[in-house]
Amino acid sequence: MExxxxxxxxGGSAGLSALKKLSDLNKSAILIEAGNSIGTKNVSGGxxxxxxxxxxxxxxxxxxxxxxxxxxxxxxxxxxxxxxHATSMNKIFTIDMxxxxxxxxxxxxxxxxxxxxxxxxxxxxxxxxxHGGGIITGVHVSDIQWVDNKTIVRTNELEDFAVRSIIAxxxxxxxxxxxxxxxxxxxPEEVYFGVKVIIKLPEKIIEERFxxxxxxxxxxxxxxxxxxxxxxxxxxxxNRDTLSLGAVYHYNSLLSNPVAPSQLxxxxxxxxxxxxxxxxxxTLRNGNEGLSKEDQLKVHLGVSKLIKTYNELRDKYxxxxxxxxxxxxxxxxxxxxxxxxxxxxxxxxxKFGVQFVSNYVELEFSAKLIPDGKRxxxxxxxxxxxxxxxxxxxxxxxxxxxxxxxNVGIDDAVRAAIAISRxxxxxxxxxxxxxxxxxxxxxxxxxxxxxxxxxxxxxxxFLELVKDIPMGTIDHxxxxxxxxxxxxxxxxxxxxxxxxxxYNRILPLIESEKTYVQIPMLLANKLGDxxxxxxxxxxxxxxxxxxxxxxNDDSESHIxxxxxxxxxxxKLILLCPTKCYSLEGNDVVLQHEGCVECGTCSVGTVWKHxxxxxxxxxxxx
Amino acid sequence: xxxxAVIIKLEPDFSEGNVSYNSDGTLNRAETKNxxxxxxxxxxxxxxxxxxxxxxxxSVGTMGPPIAESALKQAQILSDAEELNLYSDxxxxxxxxxxxxxxxxxGIEKMFGGNKIDIVFSGHRASDGExxxxxxxxxxxxxxxxxxxxxxxxxxxERKVVFAKxxxxxxxxxxxxxxxxxxxxxxxxxxPSYRSIFNTVSQRLxxxxxxxxxxxxxxxxxxxxxxxDGKKLELDPKLVGLPGSPxxxxxxxxxxxxxxxxxxEIVDPSNVNNLAPVIEKLIQISRGK
Numbered sequence: 001m002e003x004x005x006x007x008x009x010x011g012g013s014a015g016l017s018a019l020k021k022l023s024d025l026n027k028s029a030i031l032i033e034a035g036n037s038i039g040t041k042n043v044s045g046g047x048x049x050x051x052x053x054x055x056x057x058x059x060x061x062x063x064x065x066x067x068x069x070x071x072x073x074x075x076x077x078x079x080x081x082x083x084x085h086a087t088s089m090n091k092i093f094t095i096d097m098x099x100x101x102x103x104x105x106x107x108x109x110x111x112x113x114x115x116x117x118x119x120x121x122x123x124x125x126x127x128x129x130x131h132g133g134g135i136i137t138g139v140h141v142s143d144i145q146w147v148d149n150k151t152i153v154r155t156n157e158l159e160d161f162a163v164r165s166i167i168a169x170x171x172x173x174x175x176x177x178x179x180x181x182x183x184x185x186x187x188p189e190e191v192y193f194g195v196k197v198i199i200k201l202p203e204k205i206i207e208e209r210f211x212x213x214x215x216x217x218x219x220x221x222x223x224x225x226x227x228x229x230x231x232x233x234x235x236x237x238x239n240r241d242t243l244s245l246g247a248v249y250h251y252n253s254l255l256s257n258p259v260a261p262s263q264l265x266x267x268x269x270x271x272x273x274x275x276x277x278x279x280x281x282x283t284l285r286n287g288n289e290g291l292s293k294e295d296q297l298k299v300h301l302g303v304s305k306l307i308k309t310y311n312e313l314r315d316k317y318x319x320x321x322x323x324x325x326x327x328x329x330x331x332x333x334x335x336x337x338x339x340x341x342x343x344x345x346x347x348x349x350x351k352f353g354v355q356f357v358s359n360y361v362e363l364e365f366s367a368k369l370i371p372d373g374k375r376x377x378x379x380x381x382x383x384x385x386x387x388x389x390x391x392x393x394x395x396x397x398x399x400x401x402x403x404x405x406x407n408v409g410i411d412d413a414v415r416a417a418i419a420i421s422r423x424x425x426x427x428x429x430x431x432x433x434x435x436x437x438x439x440x441x442x443x444x445x446x447x448x449x450x451x452x453x454x455x456x457x458x459x460x461x462f463l464e465l466v467k468d469i470p471m472g473t474i475d476h477x478x479x480x481x482x483x484x485x486x487x488x489x490x491x492x493x494x495x496x497x498x499x500x501x502x503y504n505r506i507l508p509l510i511e512s513e514k515t516y517v518q519i520p521m522l523l524a525n526k527l528g529d530x531x532x533x534x535x536x537x538x539x540x541x542x543x544x545x546x547x548x549x550x551x552n553d554d555s556e557s558h559i560x561x562x563x564x565x566x567x568x569x570x571k572l573i574l575l576c577p578t579k580c581y582s583l584e585g586n587d588v589v590l591q592h593e594g595c596v597e598c599g600t601c602s603v604g605t606v607w608k609h610x611x612x613x614x615x616x617x618x619x620x621x
Numbered sequence: 622x623x624x625x626a627v628i629i630k631l632e633p634d635f636s637e638g639n640v641s642y643n644s645d646g647t648l649n650r651a652e653t654k655n656x657x658x659x660x661x662x663x664x665x666x667x668x669x670x671x672x673x674x675x676x677x678x679x680s681v682g683t684m685g686p687p688i689a690e691s692a693l694k695q696a697q698i699l700s701d702a703e704e705l706n707l708y709s710d711x712x713x714x715x716x717x718x719x720x721x722x723x724x725x726x727x728g729i730e731k732m733f734g735g736n737k738i739d740i741v742f743s744g745h746r747a748s749d750g751e752x753x754x755x756x757x758x759x760x761x762x763x764x765x766x767x768x769x770x771x772x773x774x775x776x777x778x779e780r781k782v783v784f785a786k787x788x789x790x791x792x793x794x795x796x797x798x799x800x801x802x803x804x805x806x807x808x809x810x811x812x813p814s815y816r817s818i819f820n821t822v823s824q825r826l827x828x829x830x831x832x833x834x835x836x837x838x839x840x841x842x843x844x845x846x847x848x849x850d851g852k853k854l855e856l857d858p859k860l861v862g863l864p865g866s867p868x869x870x871x872x873x874x875x876x877x878x879x880x881x882x883x884x885x886e887i888v889d890p891s892n893v894n895n896l897a898p899v900i901e902k903l904i905q906i907s908r909g910k
Contacts, residue, residue, distance in 0.1 A: 002822050030822055129830060136825045159821050285891075297887050 003162040004030050004133075005424055007153055008169055009141050009176055011038045013048075013113065014390030014409030015169030016120040017064045019135070021417035023127035024064075027424050030133050031124070032155070034140040036552065036613040038121040041597065042113035042621045043368045045194060046237060046244050047079060047219060049407040050106035053446035059414035060106065060407065065123055074119050075109035076239035077217025081210075084401055086520035087224035090272045091528035093520075095469075097401050099461055101219065110217045110237040110244065111406070112198070113621030138612040141170075144179050144386070151385055156611045164429050166386040167416050169409070172369045173599035174392035175608055182383035185603055186394060188251035190376035191369045192232060193600060195261040195577055196246030197545075198620045199278050200361040202318030203241045209277065210238055214320050221401050224520035226271050228259050231516050234268045235403075236277060241319065242363065242620070243278060245269070248370060248403065250511065251600075254575060255568075261367055261577040262542045269360070272533035278360040279535060283307050286353040303352050310344045317341060358535035364620045365545035367577035367598040370405065371396040373451035374503045381442055382435030387416040393442075397450050400462070400510070408447045415441040453499050459491075469523065546578050546594050554614035557592035560606040564588050568604045575600055623677035623778065626729050626741040627668045627700060628759065629661035631685050631692035632749050648749075655688065657695035660744025663811050665699035667742045667774075670817035672701055673827045675776055677739075680704035680732040684713055684724045687848075694842050701835035704732060705842065710850040715863035722758035723861050727854040729763060739805045740776075740783065741765065745813055753810070760808030768801060772812045781805045788812055 006022060008015045011033030022029040035041040050060040062069040070078075082101030086093040101108065125135045136158075143154035150162045168176035172191065177183045203214075210218050222234035232249030247264040268274050285303060288296045316325055317337050331337045348354035371377070376394035381387065389395075390409025397404040419438035423429050442448055463486055484490045498506050540548075559580075561569060564587040572581045578594040581601070596616045599607060609615070634654040643649045657665075671677035679702040683689050686709060693705040708728050716724070729738055741763070746753035760767035774785040782804050789797040819828050838845060851861060859865060888895045 004822065030826070125829070129826075132826075134826045134829055136822060136829070139825075157820070158825070161822050293887050293889065297889055300889060300891060 001150075001152075001160060001162050003150075003164075004028065005164050006030070006133075006167065006420055007032060007161075007163040007165075008167040010169035010171060010392070011035065011117070011121065011135060011137065012042045012169060012171060012390070012409070013044075013117055013120060013406050014392075014413045015167065016117060016124045017061070017410045017413035018167045018169060018389060018417050019128055019133070020064050020120070020124040021059075021414045022421060023124065023131055023133060025417060025421040026131060027417075027421050028131040028133045029128060031128070031135045032139050032141055032153075033135065033137045034609050034612050034615075036138050036617065037118070038135065038137060039114035039117040039621055040617040040619075041609075041615075042117055043194075043196065043366045043618060044111065044113050044406055044621065045196065045235060045246060045248070045370075045403060046076075046111045046113065046239075046621075047108050047403075047406075048075070048111045048116070049108045049404055051104050051404075051407060051446075052106055053104055055449070056444055056446040058407075058446055059411045061410050062106075064410060064414060065120060070107060070109075072119075073109075074115045075111050076115075076237075076242075077110050077212070078215055079108045079110060079219050079237070080212070080216045081218035082221075082401070083218065084221045084223065085273060086523040086528065087222055087226045087271055087273070088521040088524035088528065089225065090530055090532060091524045092273050092531050093523045093528035095465060097221070097465060099465060100401060100458070103458055103461055110219070110239050112239060112242070112244070114618055115620070117621075140609055140612045140614075141175070142608075144176065146384065164385065165420050165423060165434060167413070167420070168386055168388045168392045169390055169413070170392050170609070172371050172391040172394070173597070173602050173607060173609070174388065176386060177388065177392060180383045180386060182386065182388065183378055183394070185607075186369070186371060186376050187603060188255050190372060190394070191251050192248050192372055192398060193251045193254055193261070193367070193575075193598075194246055194248040194370050195265055195365075195367045196244055197265055197365050198239075198363040199243040199245055200363050201241065201243055201278065201280055202315055203320055204318040205280065206238050206241070206243070212238065220277075222268065222271070222274070223516050224524055225517070226267050227517050228264065228267055229257055229513055229517050230254060230259070230264075231511050231513060233516060234274075236268075236274060241315070245274065245278065250372075251369070253513075255571055258571050258574040260542070260574050260579075262365070262545065265365075266539050269537050269539055272531045275360070275533045275535070275537050276531065278537070279358050280360055281356050282359040282361060283310070283348065284355040284357045284359075286355070288353070299352065303348065303354060306344060306348055306352070307354070310341065310348065313337065313341050313344070359538050362540055362545065362548070364618065365549065365577075366618060366621070367596050367600070369599050369602075370398070370403075372398040373408070373447075374398065375507070377448070377451050380435070380439055381412075382431065382438050384431050385429045385434055387419065387435065387438045389413050389416050395447070395451065397447060399450070399458075402458070404447075411445055411447055412442065415445065452503070454495055454503075456492075456495050459495070463491075469527070542579060549578075549594075549596070550617040550619065551593065552614050552617060553593050554610050556611075557590060558597075558608045558610040558615070559590060559592055559595065559601065561588060561590055561601075562604055562606065566604055569601070572601045572604065623671060623675045623740070623776065624733050624736055624738045625668045625671045625677040625679050626732055626738045627661070627664050627679065627681045627696065627702070628725050628729070628741065628743045628756070629664065629681055629683045629692055629696050630658045630744070630747050631655050631683065631689040632658035632661075632747055635748060655691065657692040657699075658744055658748055660746055660748065660811075660813060661692070661696065662699055662744075663813055663815055664742040664744045665696045666817050667771075667809070667811045667815060668700040668702070669828075669831065670819075671740065671776070672831055673817075673819060673824055675778055678703050678733065680706065680738070682706040682708065682725060682728045682732065684708040684716070684721055684728070690842070690846065693846065694839055697839050697842065697845065698835050701831040701838065703845065705846045706732065707846065707848045708850075708854060709848055710852075712851045712856075712858055712862045715866060716861060717866035717868035718752055718754040719758055719867060720861050720863075720865035721755050722762050723865055724851075724854065724856065725755070725759045726762040727856055728849065729759070731849070731854065737806065739781075739807075741806070741808045743808070743810050745770070745810055756808065756810040763806075763808065765806050765808040766803045767808050767810075768803065769810045770812045771809045772798070772815050774809065776805075783807050783809075785809065788814070 006029035008031040217238040230249040231253040371394040381393040389412035569588040743756040
């Protein structure tokens with residue numbers, strides 16, 4: 001049987017960081033990823049932070065992947081503005097939260113994981129190969145066993161192999177955690193549910209619309225009526241030539257008031273501010289009814305080709321690389337490109353009756369569960385010789401407008417790599433030696449503190465930002481609360497009391513419909529500006545969204561429903577983002593083919609990841 | 622060290638949108654895109670398997686015009702070949718399979734500085750020729766044991782033998798899988814159903830490394846490419862090209878066009894409602910109606 005020092009299970013940003021760090025520490029490690037290639041199973045909201053903290057060391061992405069990360073990595077845009085929009089119908093009240101975003105931040109980029117993680121993988125595998133390690137894709141780990149002092153890894157695709165230690169980086173629905181019983185499944189109380197669409201928008205239009213330069217980006221959060229009375233909110237991040245539009249809600253809140261995730265997205269799109277943000281000029285074809293069916297098809301195919309040419313040329317024209325069109329020799333200058341675009345547009349319109357209307361273009365629909373670290377981080381993120389990192393360890397920061405996960409996973413990864421490197425050097429993989437040391441390193445992380453305690457400075461900054469909001473406009477009890485906290489002395493006492501009580505006690509107060517829905521609506525109604533949409537977006541149906549996804553279907557389902565009659569599973573009929581569940585008689589039945597592997601149903605099912613290379617293949621993530 | 626050769630062919634790309642026909646229905650070769658033949662690609666995969674499993678060195682050879690270099694490049698991506706050989710000379714023009722085999726035989730004998738090749742792989746057949754004779758004839762000329770329709774193989778390096786499974790389909794009978802043990806050297810034509818499987822961590826890692834090496838190698842194909850003419854291959858002009866081809870093409874039959882006795886109805890896919898009758902018909906067919 002082959003034997004290796006370390007197996008990292010899961011090729012997301014945390015797993016890849018662990019591989020890179022271990023290799024840089026001259027240790028040999030292999031990374032096993034179930035997707036057919038790196039990035040196809042990863043989804044994030046998508047902002048990647050680099051942070052600093054005077055009270056403790058943080059291991060950032062640039063510490064792992066090099067100081068030239070910002071210039072070399074395929075990141076989207078450097079987030080310079082962070083705005084919170086309170087919504088009520090067509091009234092919007094905006095608070096600039098940029099100082100909160102900048103708090104302890106070196107930099108933050110919007111990212112699309114299927115663009116970024118392959119780059120991580122390239123660097124990590126280059127380092128790993130120097131020490132006999134590397135990345136293996138298309139392999140699903142199905143079991144781990146300890147036999148005769150050996151840790152045996154079992155997969156669906158390869159012969160068994162032995163390892164001395166494991167880093168579990170297999171995400172929030174960690175099978176390694178279930179196989180080993182290192183932790184139970186996260187409950188709806190402990191997690192948030194996220195749903196997102198990627199929207200196409202040419203580069204220069206994004207810059208003009210959001211008032212950005214060619215590298216800058218902005219982040220927009222939404223709370224109020226767009227939540228459909230749920231705890232959480234919406235987000236819109238500008239990428240290079242796309243937008244990430246999503247909604248993140250406390251899973252419990254969705255269970256008590258079930259709404260289809262697709263509808264949560266639709267509600268965002270219908271908001272006039274958002275619809276104006278995502279607006280683009282798109283083509284609308286006519287049916288050519290007067291022609292014979294055969295001629296209709298010929299025209300259809302011909303027009304498809306012309307529209308494709310039009311869109312490709314238009315996208316290039318509106319990109320920062322538009323001078324490449326001139327360099328290619330096809331055009332003398334940008335004016336000529338513009339004339340060509342106008343000429344195709346004219347032909348499409350005059351000859352084929354194609355209209356150009358205001359609408360928007362969706363590229364990808366995705367969903368995932370997000371760990372709320374303050375509720376679910378593993379107190380002991382290790383089991384025997386296995387170390388859990390990132391989402392697998394339930395570690396993510398979720399505090400009001402502060403949502404961070406990727407950076408937390410990277411910090412964990414480095415700490416796990418350091419702990420394992422030490423074990424290799426001393427040839428000691430005992431749980432007390434390896435696991436406890438890793439636990440102590442994780443406890444030293446400023447992120448762990450953030451998930452355990454309220455940060456007074458962060459709160460001060462928040463109060464500074466909202467101090468100009470006329471208190472009379474909002475709920476009198478909250479006004480009173482804000483008045484109390486505004487007093488420096490009283491604030492100190494309140495914070496000590498809150499931290500003494502712990503997050504569990506105070507969370508129902510700070511994470512409630514009042515804070516996420518009612519107060520934002522009140523603010524919008526009383527202080528907001530009216531925003532009107534200039535068009536009605538034509539929103540794709542869920543079947544259209546699913547049809548646009550790429551899958552490698554497995555004939556065998558990776559999910560087995562525990563109790564087909566349970567109330568929880570009945571709610572999944574609505575809550576499963578791709579409607580995999582339906583009711584037949586009194587039984588909830590599953591059709592797994594459209595599953596996006598978010599794990600929303602995990603609590604009521606035997607839930608495994610699909611076998612290697614099977615299942616969803618995200619193109620953006 | 623195991624030395625492996627692959628003989629490949631540049632063939633027309635018959636995939637939709639790439640093939641072009643003359644008005645008389647014959648293939649317009651000038652307008653049709655050329656690619657590494659799909660059967661040749663499978664042979665390259667078999668050579669790559671030898672590289673990963675047995676540390677083989679791979680040499681690829683093809684007879685053809687200078688544009689066949691593109692097929693060699695594609696073969697290098699698949700096999701991570703150390704050597705690429707293009708056998709190109711006007712004197713090879715008009716060659717049938719036997720004359721081609723003569724060129725390939727001499728080419729294979731000159732691979733790796735004349736080192737004896739242990740295994741030669743070729744595709745099952747060419748997609749534009751379909752005769753499937755070049756492989757066996759080259760094997761015969763080389764004096765190698767010939768194994769056709771091979772779907773799986775393993776090599777015992779110490780004993781210098783190959784264990785191969787070949788599929789034999791006999792008309793009116795069940796398909797037979799024949800297991801053969803043969804001493805090296807052998808000439809293998811690989812069946813299209815062959816799939817190289819790497820089922821240990823080490824094999825997967827090695828395969829990744831060789832793939833990376835291949836992608837670096839194709840950035841400078843010239844470093845690996847040898848162009849050999851008849852003289853360099855020390856060929857007898859009587860045995861190659863038209864003079865070396867005993868095949869007489871008596872007549873070329875045009876490919877008969879499919880009779881249009883089937884009734885086809887064109888459905889516009891942009892309107893989902895149009896698909897309902899299609900599904901109805903499929904259901905009827907599946908029920909045998």
